[in-house]
Amino acid sequence: QQQVKQSPQSLIVQKGGISIINCAYENTAFDYFPWYQQFPGKGPALLIAIRPDVSEKKEGRFTISFNKSAKQFSLHIMDSQPGDSATYFCAATIQGAQKLVFGQGTRLTINP
C-alpha cells in the first residue's frame, strides 16, 4: 500500500512533442506529490509538486494533473526539448511523516 507505481519505464519523444509520465498510488493518506528530475551522475532536483486539493498545477512547460478518485497523477512536459532528457521520478508522502515514497523512475529521451 506504500508503493507508487510509475510508467512508462522509458519514453522517447520527438522535439516539440508532449511527454507524459504516469503514477498511481494506493495509500489514500498521501497528501503531497512531488516530481523530481535527475540527470546522470547528479542528485534529483525538485521540478513541481501538487497537493490533492487541486486537479492541476502548471509551471512553465511542466504540468501535473491529479485525479484523486482514480488515485493517479501525471506529469506533462509540453514542447519537449533535448535538454529535458533525464530520468523523472514521481513521489508521494504524508505531511509530517517525512518519508518520500518514490516511483520506479522514467528515463525520458527527447530526440532532436
Add this chain to the structure above:
Amino acid sequence: GAVVSQHPSRVICKSGTSVKIECRSLDFQATTMFWYRQFPKKSLMLMATSNEGSKATYEQGVEKDKFLINHASLTLSTLTVTSAHPEDSSFYICSARELNGGIADTQYFGPGTRLTVL
C-alpha cells in the same frame, strides 16, 4: 535558495577502509536529513532518516553499524561507511527537509557521492 551540498563527489577506496560523506544544507536549516542509495538505472532507496541531535532511524535491512550517521548540527549530516566492501559501491545521495520554510515536506537533494570500493 534551498541548496544542499555533498562532499566528496567521488571517492575510491580500498576494501576494509572507512569512508565519510558529508551533507550540508547551505542556505537553510534542516532538522531532518535523509540518506539514500541509488543503484544504476534504479530508483532511490531510503537508508535512514537523520534528525539533528538524535539517533538516526534506519530502514529495514540497513546495517546501522556499517552505515554510521551523525547529524551534529542543523546544517550538517555525515554518513560513514565502515569497513567498506565492493558491494557497498554505489551512488549515495542525501536530502534535507527545510525547517519551517518553503513548502512543507519539500526535500532538497544533494548532488550525490559516487563510492567505488576496490
